[in-house]
Amino acid sequence: MPSHRSEFHVPPDPSGRYAEAAYFAGNSLGLQPRVIRERLHSELDDWARLGVEGHTEGTRPWVSYHELLREPAARLVGALPREVVVMNSLTVNLHLMMISFYRPTAERHAIVIEDSAFPSDSYAVRSQAAFHGYDPDEAVIRLRPRDGEAALRTEDIAEFLGTHGDRVALVLLGAVNYYSGEFLDIPAVTAAGRAAGAVVGWDLAHAAGNVPLRLHDWDVDWAAWCSYKYLNSGPGSLAGAFVHERHLADRSLPKLAGWWSTDPATRFRMDPVVTPVDSADSWQLSNPPILSMAAVLASLEMFDAVGLDALRDRSIRLTGYLETLLDQLCAGREVELLTPRDPQRRGAQLSVRIGGLRASEVSQWLRAEHGVFADARNPDVIRLAPAPMYNTFHDCWRAATALASVMDDHG
Structure with missing residues (x-):
């Protein structure tokens, strides 16, 4: 299943590195589908x-x-x-x-x-x-x-x-x-x-x-x-x-x-x-x-x-790719995965515990410096939700790279 990202309004990248943000906060608030504006106008x-x-x-x-x-x-x-x-x-x-x-x-x-x-x-x-x-x-x-x-x-x-x-x-x-x-x-x-x-x-x-x-x-x-x-x-x-x-x-x-x-x-x-x-x-x-x-x-x-079965298949692949990237790019840093590693025991979310930094500050640095929107649960947990409707594999690479960079720059 391809990404349906073009059917959503994606926030701009605050860091200026890319045109659009890498949005991983859909487990708090999903992005706006473009069709909704027309539907509201109709009513x-x-x-x-x-x-x-x-x-x-x-x-x-x-x-x-x-x-x-x-x-x-x-x-x-x-x-x-x-x-x-x-x-x-x-x-x-x-x-x-x-x-x-x-x-x-x-x-x-x-x-x-x-x-x-x-x-x-x-x-x-x-x-x-x-x-x-x-x-x-x-x-x-x-x-x-x-x-x-x-x-x-x-x-x-x-x-x-x-x-x-x-x-x-x-x-x-x-x-x-x-x-x-x-x-x-x-x-x-x-x-x-x-x-x-x-x-x-x-x-x-x-x-x-x-x-x-x-x-x-x-x-x-x-x-x-x-x-x-x-x-x-x-x-x-x-x-x-x-x-x-x-x-x-x-x-x-x-x-x-x-x-x-x-x-x-x-x-x-x-x-x-x-x-x-x-x-x-x-x-x-x-x-x-x-x-x-x-x-x-x-x-x-x-x-x-789209169909939920197709979404689930893409979700498993996106979340698995993000997991692999976090393991590779954050190796040696104080980053611990809390979410079960069995793909059948998790949804489109990876929660990571970070050492030595406050989650809310890490979330702000991710967004301001790298254009990655993530959810913070203080004191030390960052939640990343690769929603299959609009997240891409490039988004996953951006998120893992950004987290590793933040840990190095601010740790």
Whole structure:
């Protein structure tokens, strides 16, 4: 698969060495697809031309706009169309899912997360435990890698759940860990969690658009993801949620409700009581923000056109090339790879620990002196994400060469 770099706006190189930067921060914010500007203008034109009638007469009528995203979003995460919905932001969706699927009891109320979970996930699960009357310090169990290792082992997660699973109400892990880049074995962990009697949910913030997913086939209970990282839908753009079909008709599940939770066939009768639908749409609350949704739709269409299998193949080759270059060019320097070296156990990300320098300063030097955008996690970790949609092998060479140079010039 060739690079689709020409379809994106790439920031200029601040160092002046090249016309464009080598952008490795797509695991924080993806680049802007060129098509999004036209899509936004289309909706703005409909708003200017039609006003409120854009809900039914627009180029893409707003009242049913979210339905356009259902099938491409399902293909992206390996789900049935009725199992997915694009809505809200990631943490809001995590909370909406936990309202339904975190059902604690005195004997079974623990929530299992990884110790290196993104802070918002940690805040969310702790607040849910406290909301239900439990001490978060006791209810939230944080799984740590073995001493001297940076990534969790699947067998260790399964062993914990096999031994202590009778305490666990919910397993909520990041499918691709934001810090280390580790891609967890979703089907194996899901099977272990469900065998222990727990509900298993996944945060796909760093997995959606990055690695192939088969949520339905893997029997995942629920999942949520954002769209502004590898999915390139813009800062703070809309998120998504998945609920396995076995839960869709379960009327016993508690849910918050709003106007978009009810059956669209009867929505405008303005009934005082929700008419439920047996799809993930029933977890929606409000009508969607069309301008944000237009960007998500454009992005999903790009992923449909390219295909995630082709992207994954290119991702493995790019990340492997970057790994080889770092090993070669940074040899003898205080640079340690934290991400698993097995290509099947990582996404499009390499996290490196640097010795003797602060990560935020290294990131600034990389950008200002070499035109390489990287993410810093203080005190000492630099994350490099070779996103296959727009990164090139030359970008990888630039990143490894720049890191070696910075370590020499400032170390």
